[in-house]
Amino acid sequence: xxxxIAQTDPKTLWNGPNNSAYLITxxxxxxxxxxxxxxGLMAAPARLRLxxxxxxxxxxxxxxxxxxxxxxxxxRSPANAPxxxxxxxxxxxxxxxxxxxxxxxxxxxxxxxxxxxxxxxIHLRKIAKQQQDWGYSFVLVLSLIAMxxxxxxxxxxxxxxxxSSLTYAPGPDWRLPQFGRDLLFDGVLQQMxxxxxxxxxxxxxxxxxxxxxxxxxxATVLLGAALIMILSLLTAxxxxxxxxxxxxxxxxxxxxxxxxxxxxxxxWVKETLQNSSIRGLDFGVGxxxxxxxxxxxxxxxxxxxxx
Amino acid sequence: MSDTTRSQNLGSKLQxxxxxWLYLILIICAAVPLFFSVAIPDQPDASSIDFFANVMSLxxxxxxxxxxxxTNGTRAESGGEMEALLRILIRKGVKFAVYSTGDxxxxxxxxxxxxxxxxxxxxAGSRKYERFxxxxxxxxxxxxxxxxxNINDNVLQAFAGRMDHTEGGPPTDVRQSPVFxxxxxxxxxxxxxxxxxxxxxxxxxxxxxxxxxxFMVTGVMVPTDQTYYASGxxxxxxxxxxxxxxxETLMRTGLAQGQSSKWxxxxxxxxxxxxxRATKYYLALHACLTLLIVAVIVGNVGMVLxxxxxx
Numbered sequence: 001x002x003x004x005i006a007q008t009d010p011k012t013l014w015n016g017p018n019n020s021a022y023l024i025t026x027x028x029x030x031x032x033x034x035x036x037x038x039x040g041l042m043a044a045p046a047r048l049r050l051x052x053x054x055x056x057x058x059x060x061x062x063x064x065x066x067x068x069x070x071x072x073x074x075x076r077s078p079a080n081a082p083x084x085x086x087x088x089x090x091x092x093x094x095x096x097x098x099x100x101x102x103x104x105x106x107x108x109x110x111x112x113x114x115x116x117x118x119x120x121x122i123h124l125r126k127i128a129k130q131q132q133d134w135g136y137s138f139v140l141v142l143s144l145i146a147m148x149x150x151x152x153x154x155x156x157x158x159x160x161x162x163x164s165s166l167t168y169a170p171g172p173d174w175r176l177p178q179f180g181r182d183l184l185f186d187g188v189l190q191q192m193x194x195x196x197x198x199x200x201x202x203x204x205x206x207x208x209x210x211x212x213x214x215x216x217x218x219a220t221v222l223l224g225a226a227l228i229m230i231l232s233l234l235t236a237x238x239x240x241x242x243x244x245x246x247x248x249x250x251x252x253x254x255x256x257x258x259x260x261x262x263x264x265x266x267x268w269v270k271e272t273l274q275n276s277s278i279r280g281l282d283f284g285v286g287x288x289x290x291x292x293x294x295x296x297x298x299x300x301x302x303x304x305x306x307x
Numbered sequence: 308m309s310d311t312t313r314s315q316n317l318g319s320k321l322q323x324x325x326x327x328w329l330y331l332i333l334i335i336c337a338a339v340p341l342f343f344s345v346a347i348p349d350q351p352d353a354s355s356i357d358f359f360a361n362v363m364s365l366x367x368x369x370x371x372x373x374x375x376x377x378t379n380g381t382r383a384e385s386g387g388e389m390e391a392l393l394r395i396l397i398r399k400g401v402k403f404a405v406y407s408t409g410d411x412x413x414x415x416x417x418x419x420x421x422x423x424x425x426x427x428x429x430x431a432g433s434r435k436y437e438r439f440x441x442x443x444x445x446x447x448x449x450x451x452x453x454x455x456x457n458i459n460d461n462v463l464q465a466f467a468g469r470m471d472h473t474e475g476g477p478p479t480d481v482r483q484s485p486v487f488x489x490x491x492x493x494x495x496x497x498x499x500x501x502x503x504x505x506x507x508x509x510x511x512x513x514x515x516x517x518x519x520x521x522f523m524v525t526g527v528m529v530p531t532d533q534t535y536y537a538s539g540x541x542x543x544x545x546x547x548x549x550x551x552x553x554x555e556t557l558m559r560t561g562l563a564q565g566q567s568s569k570w571x572x573x574x575x576x577x578x579x580x581x582x583x584r585a586t587k588y589y590l591a592l593h594a595c596l597t598l599l600i601v602a603v604i605v606g607n608v609g610m611v612l613x614x615x616x617x618x
Contacts, residue, residue: 235549
């Protein structure tokens with residue numbers, strides 16, 4: 001693992017020469033500081049935790065607000081130096097962005113660990129106490145362990161020069177780790193993923209049959225628009241319909257009848273009705289998101305207006 | 308039995324067909340057409356034509372970024388889209404870097420797909436693409452918003468520390484790949500093509516400005532992305548199985564002179580195998596959507612009959 005981290009250039013605070021004391025020291029310091037901060041936060045009194053989280057949230061959000069609002073450097077080359085404090089701030093904001101993104105990616109990675117910890121805590125307890133449906137919990141934990149084991153086993157082998165030429169489809173060089181990973185990932189997980197998604201077709205058909213009724217004028221308009229859009233997806237129908245309209249219209253491309261080609265009607269629905277409606281919705285959602293973002297950034301969501 | 312009672316019975320019967328029968332008919336509609344090969348005529352959408360024309364405008368050695376956020380849940384649509392895209396990129400000799408901000412499984416699903424398409428293309432006479440030299444996989448990034456902003460502002464820093472390797476070689480920083488040679492900004496990539504079934508479409512669109520954006524999305528996402536295509540923010544859009552069918556048709560026939568007001572004639576690949584998932588699934592889609600229309604009509608006829616009698 002150290003080899004992989006150390007290959008990243010240029011060498012900065014965040015990496016270092018392979019197997020160097022510097023790199024190992026930095027990793028140890030980062031771990032100590034990270035765990036220290038985590039345990040410190042856990043040990044802090046409850047009334048202090050909220051302001052700490054609020055301050056961290058505000059600082060994190062403030063950086064991205066500045067990045068959005070502050071003038072960004074234009075056509076900057078690596079040799080350029082800032083010509084004053086205003087430009088220096090602009091450069092600093094731009095340079096800090098990869099670090100901020102890496103930090104956010106790392107924190108998101110930790111969330112995965114937190115999720116696994118939480119999952120194991122709940123389900124191992126259930127298995128130990130043989131609570132109701134503990135068998136499902138056993139299958140879950142077993143699947144988690146098997147997938148992790150075979151996934152990493154195969155991955156580690158593929159990192160070596162000999163392993164890097166292994167194919168992802170079954171081949172003569174495949175051994176237990178490759179067959180295990182393939183069975184679990186491609187054979188089980190991916191197929192179950194596809195099977196779950198395909199169930200939607202049954203729900204859609206059932207729901208359309210039972211609920212899609214022309215009970216009012218609005219519902220009838222909706223039904224008509226949906227019919228035009230669905231028929232326009234059936235290119236065999238689309239093709240035949242358009243041929244018929246063209247035949248009725250004769251050789252006149254400006255005939256009013258030409259507007260009744262399925263493609264023309266579907267495009268009219270898309271460009272005139274659908275696009276404008278969705279833009280309206282998007283504006284509304286955008287304003288709502290802005291308001292929600294502000295409330296979260298300023299921690300008003302948790303502590304209300306009393307802060 | 309009187310006519311009124313008969314109509315009432317028929318009306319209520321039509322409105323309450325057993326769910327199991329509907330499901331059985333759906334299974335038949337989805338499965339049986341897969342065994343038949345029927346040539347279905349097609350009139351490609353303007354958005355698909357723009358997508359095809361933009362990708363076909365790439366020259367050998369050009370570089371593109373490919374975002375892949377799909378897994379096998381949407382393989383009928385996204386899988387077909389990715390396969391069609393890879394065939395064009397391989398045939399055109401375009402180098403590409405792949406990343407995901409949508410799903411941790413996506414890079415592995417891409418590797419599986421790439422290996423299969425690469426083998427098929429090699430058998431069809433194309434040059435076999437070399438991992439790391441012709442394409443490079445930069446992995447998964449959990450923070451989509453920050454990563455996309457970073458890709459736009461500093462593409463090399465965005466992929467710093469990510470490793471991939473040649474066949475038989477050690478893991479190496481992806482930026483040392485020939486795909487990244489001469490790249491200093493996102494504008495050095497001719498375009499960013501995103502294959503996604505999730506909300507990473509809007510996240511990318513809101514943040515990536517320095518290169519052309521082309522999306523390949525699922526059918527349900529088309530209405531949303533259509534607005535961005537209509538506004539010119541997207542230079543091409545391939546949506547759902549219809550979109551892939553359009554691309555596969557254009558790959559076979561090419562774009563004829565006068566077929567589009569924006570583009571001239573663009574030759575396709577008539578001597579290569581172009582039929583992919585969409586060609587295979589399109590008849591099944593026809594059958595399933597026809598069943599949906601019939602089911603809605605049956606339900607409504609039942610409602611009308613019941614109402615008539617009630618009056």
